[in-house]
Amino acid sequence: MKAKEPIRIGVAGAARRGGHFTDSLKALNVVVAAVCDIKKERLEECKAQMGAEEAYTDYEQMLDSAKLDAVLVATPMFLHADQAIAALSRNIHVLSEVTAGVSVDECKRLVRATKQSKAIYMMAENYIYMRPNQFVQGLVNAGMFGEVYYAEGEYIHELKQLMEETPWRRKWGSGIRGITYPTHSLGPILTWMERDRVERVCCEDTGSHYVDPRGEAYAADSATMLAKTQKKRLIKIRFDMVSDRPHAMTNYQLQGTDGAYESARSHQERAKIWLRGVNADQQNWLDAETLMLQEAYARHLPEVWRNPPAILHNDWHGGGDYLVLRDFIAAVRGEIPCPIDIHRALDMTLPGLMSQQSILQDGAWMEVPDSRLW
Numbered sequence: 043m044k045a046k047e048p049i050r051i052g053v054a055g056a057a058r059r060g061g062h063f064t065d066s067l068k069a070l071n072v073v074v075a076a077v078c079d080i081k082k083e084r085l086e087e088c089k090a091q092m093g094a095e096e097a098y099t100d101y102e103q104m105l106d107s108a109k110l111d112a113v114l115v116a117t118p119m120f121l122h123a124d125q126a127i128a129a130l131s132r133n134i135h136v137l138s139e140v141t142a143g144v145s146v147d148e149c150k151r152l153v154r155a156t157k158q159s160k161a162i163y164m165m166a167e168n169y170i171y172m173r174p175n176q177f178v179q180g181l182v183n184a185g186m187f188g189e190v191y192y193a194e195g196e197y198i199h200e201l202k203q204l205m206e207e208t209p210w211r212r213k214w215g216s217g218i219r220g221i222t223y224p225t226h227s228l229g230p231i232l233t234w235m236e237r238d239r240v241e242r243v244c245c246e247d248t249g250s251h252y253v254d255p256r257g258e259a260y261a262a263d264s265a266t267m268l269a270k271t272q273k274k275r276l277i278k279i280r281f282d283m284v285s286d287r288p289h290a291m292t293n294y295q296l297q298g299t300d301g302a303y304e305s306a307r308s309h310q311e312r313a314k315i316w317l318r319g320v321n322a323d324q325q326n327w328l329d330a331e332t333l334m335l336q337e338a339y340a341r342h343l344p345e346v347w348r349n350p351p352a353i354l355h356n357d358w359h360g361g362g363d364y365l366v367l368r369d370f371i372a373a374v375r376g377e378i379p380c381p382i383d384i385h386r387a388l389d390m391t392l393p394g395l396m397s398q399q400s401i402l403q404d405g406a407w408m409e410v411p412d413s414r415l416w
């Protein structure tokens with residue numbers, strides 16, 4: 043792809059999640075060649091909002107007719123792998139919403155399709171790009187945490203009403219025991235633990251204390267997965283889309299030999315950090331936001347967060363949507379290696395799928411396949 047040529051993208055799932063990318067697509071000068079959604083009644087509105095040339099209700103017809111360079115797959119989770127494969131088989135680049143797939147078999151087919159394609163596959167794990175997570179990344183890269191050996195991530199987001207509005211979530215999100223939506227937690231953590239992957243997981247849950255409007259119990263309220271990485275680090279992930287309580291989707295902790303980090307668990311809190319190199323007093327946390335603003339430490343933020351373009355102030359998911367799209371475009375143009383390629387996407391997806399098998403075996407430890415060996 044030549045640097046100057048505008049990229050022509052098709053947006054699948056345009057009537058919901060796909061539409062969140064409207065401003066980012068404009069800011070990045072991407073041509074929305076087509077929008078696609080099965081909600082026919084919403085299509086004209088989506089087309090106008092996104093400035094699209096065409097609109098389709100049939101995904102494969104869009105792939106065949108709209109002269110696309112790339113597609114954004116922002117449809118329900120259980121469609122991601124098949125829709126990505128359909129695009130890759132036509133050498134159309136794919137930016138897929140999370141998760142990459144809902145079964146190990148799907149993931150295998152996705153790897154095969156990516157290997158056979160001239161196009162790239164990237165998973166749109168946007169939480170990695172949030173400012174606090176990028177700051178931690180910069181500090182880890184600079185060695186300020188010392189040797190990193192432990193992390194926690196939590197995605198706690200009460201979504202019972204949304205599950206009624208989007209029944210696929212009731213099935214694929216809260217109808218299966220285990221961690222069905224791991225990537226927002228594992229994404230940043232595995233980025234902090236670069237060149238490492240989860241090798242084994244075990245998982246347990248609380249059982250179910252809530253019923254849906256039909257009186258049917260959810261698979262569970264809250265599930266916790268323990269993960270051991272190839273480099274013997276330990277990760278704890280809590281996932282909960284059911285419990286009544288305030289949201290907390292961006293909870294993280296990181297521990298290294300020289301530092302510790304605890305994210306803000308709500309808008310009433312602030313993130314805390316302790317770094318031996320900054321403050322030898324081990325009993326007192328520093329305010330992470332204050333540290334981030336100090337010149338000596340701000341340099342650990344990527345340039346885009348030191349001088350953020352206007353769009354980052356209003357973007358969805360703390361700027362993550364714009365930045366994930368920016369990197370996808372750069373990868374399509376060959377300017378950077380794909381940052382969340384098929385194997386990294388599966389490093390973030392497969393532990394969740396294996397946790398679902400662990401929980402059916404009373405929390406037994408399960409090996410997580412390495413997609414690089416497929």
Ligand SMILES: NC(=O)c1ccc[n+]([C@@H]2O[C@H](COP(=O)([O-])OP(=O)(O)OC[C@H]3O[C@@H](n4cnc5c(N)ncnc54)[C@H](O)[C@@H]3O)[C@@H](O)[C@H]2O)c1
Nearest residue numbers: 055057058059078079080081101116117118119139140208
């Ligand atoms: N990364 C994030 O922060 C984030 C946030 C929200 C949602 N998501 C992910 O985005 C995806 C969509 O989530 P959502 O909340 O918009 O779901 P949704 O069900 O509200 O919307 C999905 C849209 O896709 C359309 N659709 C369904 N089948 C289709 C098909 N075959 N072809 C074209 N369009 C089709 C639906 O009509 C709907 O408009 C999910 O996988 C979800 O996990 C990610």
